[in-house]
Amino acid sequence: MEAEAERGNLAGVQHIILVLSGKGGVGKSTISTELALALRHTGKKVGILDVDLCGPSIPRMLNVQERDVHQCDSGWVPVFVDQDKTISLMSIGFLLEKPDDAVVWRGPKKNALIKRFVSDVAWGELDFLIVDTPPGTSDEHIATVESLRPYQPLGAVLVTTPQAVSVGDVRRELTFCKKTGLRVIGIVENMSGFVCPHCSECSNVFSKGGGQELAQHAGVPFLGCVPLDPQLTQSLEGGRDFIQEFPKSSAFPALVGITQHILSMASPRSS
Amino acid sequence: MFFPAVASAMAERVGPALVDVPPHECPGTGSDQAGKAAACQGCPNQGLCSSAQPAGPDPAIEEIKEKMKTVKHKILVLSGKGGVGKSTFSAHLAHGLAEDENKQVAVLDIDICGPSIPKIMGLEGEQVHQSGSGWSPVYVEENLGVMSVGFLLSSPDDAVIWRGPKKNGMIKQFLRDVDWGEIDYLIVDTPPGTSDEHLSIVQYLGATCIDGAVIITTPQEVALQDVRKEINFCRKVKLPVIGVVENMSGFVCPKCKKESQIFPPTTGGAEMMCLTLNVPLLGKVPLDPQIGKSCDTGQSFFSEIPNSPATLSYRDIIQRIQNYCSHDRPQEERKP
Ligand SMILES: Nc1ncnc2c1ncn2[C@@H]1O[C@H](COP(=O)(O)OP(=O)(O)OP(=O)(O)O)[C@@H](O)[C@H]1O
Numbered sequence: 186m187e188a189e190a191e192r193g194n195l196a197g198v199q200h201i202i203l204v205l206s207g208k209g210g211v212g213k214s215t216i217s218t219e220l221a222l223a224l225r226h227t228g229k230k231v232g233i234l235d236v237d238l239c240g241p242s243i244p245r246m247l248n249v250q251e252r253d254v255h256q257c258d259s260g261w262v263p264v265f266v267d268q269d270k271t272i273s274l275m276s277i278g279f280l281l282e283k284p285d286d287a288v289v290w291r292g293p294k295k296n297a298l299i300k301r302f303v304s305d306v307a308w309g310e311l312d313f314l315i316v317d318t319p320p321g322t323s324d325e326h327i328a329t330v331e332s333l334r335p336y337q338p339l340g341a342v343l344v345t346t347p348q349a350v351s352v353g354d355v356r357r358e359l360t361f362c363k364k365t366g367l368r369v370i371g372i373v374e375n376m377s378g379f380v381c382p383h384c385s386e387c388s389n390v391f392s393k394g395g396g397q398e399l400a401q402h403a404g405v406p407f408l409g410c411v412p413l414d415p416q417l418t419q420s421l422e423g424g425r426d427f428i429q430e431f432p433k434s435s436a437f438p439a440l441v442g443i444t445q446h447i448l449s450m451a452s453p454r455s456s
Numbered sequence: 457m458f459f460p461a462v463a464s465a466m467a468e469r470v471g472p473a474l475v476d477v478p479p480h481e482c483p484g485t486g487s488d489q490a491g492k493a494a495a496c497q498g499c500p501n502q503g504l505c506s507s508a509q510p511a512g513p514d515p516a517i518e519e520i521k522e523k524m525k526t527v528k529h530k531i532l533v534l535s536g537k538g539g540v541g542k543s544t545f546s547a548h549l550a551h552g553l554a555e556d557e558n559k560q561v562a563v564l565d566i567d568i569c570g571p572s573i574p575k576i577m578g579l580e581g582e583q584v585h586q587s588g589s590g591w592s593p594v595y596v597e598e599n600l601g602v603m604s605v606g607f608l609l610s611s612p613d614d615a616v617i618w619r620g621p622k623k624n625g626m627i628k629q630f631l632r633d634v635d636w637g638e639i640d641y642l643i644v645d646t647p648p649g650t651s652d653e654h655l656s657i658v659q660y661l662g663a664t665c666i667d668g669a670v671i672i673t674t675p676q677e678v679a680l681q682d683v684r685k686e687i688n689f690c691r692k693v694k695l696p697v698i699g700v701v702e703n704m705s706g707f708v709c710p711k712c713k714k715e716s717q718i719f720p721p722t723t724g725g726a727e728m729m730c731l732t733l734n735v736p737l738l739g740k741v742p743l744d745p746q747i748g749k750s751c752d753t754g755q756s757f758f759s760e761i762p763n764s765p766a767t768l769s770y771r772d773i774i775q776r777i778q779n780y781c782s783h784d785r786p787q788e789e790r791k792p
């Protein structure tokens with residue numbers, strides 16, 4: 186019970202997963218959002234912690250950008266995305282006066298808020314806590330990994346797009362994981378191929394295979410290729426539930442595959 | 457408790473007070489009260505303000521001002537969103553400007569944790585040389601020099617796991633200690649966001665007057681919402697916005713030649729945003745897989761695909777930026 190008490194607000198959280206990439210715009214927030222939705226559909230309770238302080242995307246992707254965070258005795262109450270409270274979210278997006286306000290902060294201020302995000306959010310009981318991050322290997326990442334270390338995260342999902350310019354940055358992120366002792370759950374190759382809606386020809390808009398090669402080269406699991414899927418972009422723009430609405434679309438099987446990998450990894454530990 | 461002022465006021469909603477620390481409370485880093493005033497108690501920056509930061513402005517700012525006397529135009533390439541094509545744009549703006557042999561062009565990559573300029577400009581594995589007058593940039597052509605943290609790493613796996621102050625120190629060195637020589641255009645490629653790198657570059661170049669910023673976005677709202685923040689950042693730090701480039705705007709299928717919106721402009725795209733915020737739209741560049749390929753192999757796509765719509769649009773945008781720099785705001789009239 187003592188250990189429970191020390192875990193404080195994270196006491197009821199079973200598994201913590203970080204979503205990382207050295208490269209920007211590769212789909213970290215997309216994978217975080219869809220992973221949360223897919224886990225919800227398997228009956229899990231999921232929290233999302235958005236530590237991208239300068240460019241928070243998750244509130245829009247879950248269509249809760251107008252909501253507020255409130256205070257309770259044990260800390261900050263996250264925003265619940267649905268009536269049944271199966272997905273909860275904490276993001277700096279909820280703390281801004283106007284949505285377009287720039288958060289012009291240097292490292293120490295970002296670190297301080299991340300520490301509070303980790304210790305002061307009253308998550309309650311969660312099967313999974315997914316942490317969406319900005320690109321890079323700097324303040325936000327060091328602060329997140331350091332403050333989560335006592336809670337032994339399950340590991341990190343690394344997202345890349347197939348082209349060499351992006352894979353190069355993700356190689357550096359792998360080194361970050363190694364140096365900080367963070368387990369790599371695996372690599373996702375996102376935006377891998379685009380099927381023309383007019384003629385069904387598949388174009389490798391951002392090349393192909395780079396993520397898979399990197400996984401092999403680094404000896405870490407490859408979690409699959411998620412194609413460029415306009416229905417996915419549209420769902421995220423409107424904050425709709427892609428997993429619920431588009432089970433026939435091209436990105437669906439890949440996203441479900443990643444979710445299953447994570448569920449199977451998590452199951453032995455949950456006992 | 458890190459934000460004491462907030463904790464007491466935080467009865468119900470956790471609100472913007474958290475984000476905007478009232479300015480009248482913070483003495484500011486330049487003040488000799490920095491880190492010592494009552495308002496500094498418990499502020500996460502207190503340690504930094506009271507010790508590391510010397511009172512008054514950083515002497516490097518003056519040194520950089522001296523150094524930058526030989527640099528005519530300075531352009532920042534910014535975006536709030538990641539992966540929208542800042543580095544691709546920076547590199548090709550430089551290639552385009554350097555086609556005029558009489559112009560000396562330089563690229564400074566201040567994306568310290570994710571430097572992609574060396575790869576995109578075909579300079580991977582190059583190292584910086586030390587000369588009597590400082591670090592010398594790596595040259596693509598005689599009139600196109602490049603500086604990036606990538607040239608200081610020993611392996612492609614090296615991660616730069618640095619917090620803000622160390623990144624800021626590097627940026628200062630890049631500006632003060634690099635032997636830039638006589639330059640017509642200095643193009644600064646940045647990481648996404650509005651944090652240490654952005655504040656530092658504006659601060660260090662503050663005394664030298666920057667021509668302005670080119671903002672890169674893609675058409676979808678998920679990107680635009682971050683880009684609006686970047687434009688607000690520019691306004692906050694009084695950095696002129698030269699204009700916005702909408703990248704990856706439409707994809708033409710190589711087989712059937714029909715266009716698809718891979719990143720759909722669900723809220724009107726950059727066009728609508730520019731209208732609302734009253735900033736110029738410099739142009740739209742379509743998504744062309746050839747651009748990605750050229751970047752991966754370190755070639756300029758101007759020579760690879762000289763007649764593609766993407767190249768033509770790029771050329772038009774570069775022309776506008778040149779016009780802006782030469783006509784709109786003559787050097788002498790600009791104020792720092
Ligand atoms: N597989 C996909 N198919 C179609 N669109 C996608 C796919 N993955 C991501 N997108 C879109 O690409 C854009 C960038 O994705 P996202 O915002 O998730 O990237 P990110 O890595 O979180 O970016 P940042 O580094 O700025 O935080 C979004 O508009 C998203 O909707």
Ligand SMILES: [Mg+2]
Binds near residue numbers: 213215237240242319
């Ligand atoms: Mg994101």
Ligand SMILES: [Zn+2]
Binds near residue numbers: 385710712
């Ligand atoms: Zn087609």
